[in-house]
Amino acid sequence: MRIPEHKYGLYLLASVCGIVDVTCFVGLNGVFSAAMMSGNLLMFAIALSQGHPFELGFKYVRAFGAFTLGIVIANRTMKFLGGGNNSRKAFWFVWFCIGVATMLTMWRAPATHAPLRDALVGLLCAAMGAMTTIIRMHGVPDLATTLFTGTYTALIAESPLGGSKSDRWLRRVVSITIFVISGGVCGYLARINPTWALGLAFVIMSLAMVIFQNSSKEPENSSFSPLANF
Secondary structure (H helix, E strand, C coil): CCCCCCHHHHHHHHHHHHHHHHHHHHHCCCCCCCCCHHHHHHHHHHHHHCCCCCCCCHHHHHHHHHHHHHHHHHHHHHHHHCCHHHHHHHHHHHHHHHHHHHHHHHHCCHHHCHHHHHHHHHHHHHHHHHHHHHHHHHCCCCCCCCCCHHHHHHHHHCCHHHCCCCCCHHHHHHHHHHHHHHHHHHHHHHHHCHHHHHHHHHHHHHHHHHHHHHCCCCCHHHCCCCCCCC
16 A cells, blocks of 8 residues: 655654654643543542642643544534645644644743643643644644554564564554654753743644645545544
């Protein structure tokens, strides 16, 4: 099966996801992760077990709600655009959310303004919810972007260590490595100033959008079926 050209944009999205997740946790003192909702639900469950669902756990509920809103917006946007490769334009919503978040950090320091910090986390969670939804339609098998558990499991299971072999190991390793390196670099940047980290995410997302626009003329059957990236 021919690998579609927009896979290169998806590699960039792996970087964006790593940057956004680390920025939320380190730079915004926010949620466990903007993209991995299982961690936020787990933290909320811990808050419940400690008897402080609102005092300690409400921020995780807000993150879950924003992520859900991003899913709804992305899904409705793709349907409005008519499906197929044209629905890839829904990535512009992700680009918009990250851009607005970046500008807000330039306007005021999140560390000194709690409502702004909460708004930023909400924007980024909505962006990641939308990204995850769009990738369900346009993802490349085993190229991890927002969800890594399945990719890592496949990497190990279909390796000599797991008694098997797959020619997809390289894209699995590359996407995971990109995520980790991006998160590590931006963990440092986010501690200095979240604007630097989000600004980098916005630049990388803009480059991905150029790739998605240029690859819009790919044959319709070059997009993989939903859930291909899980």
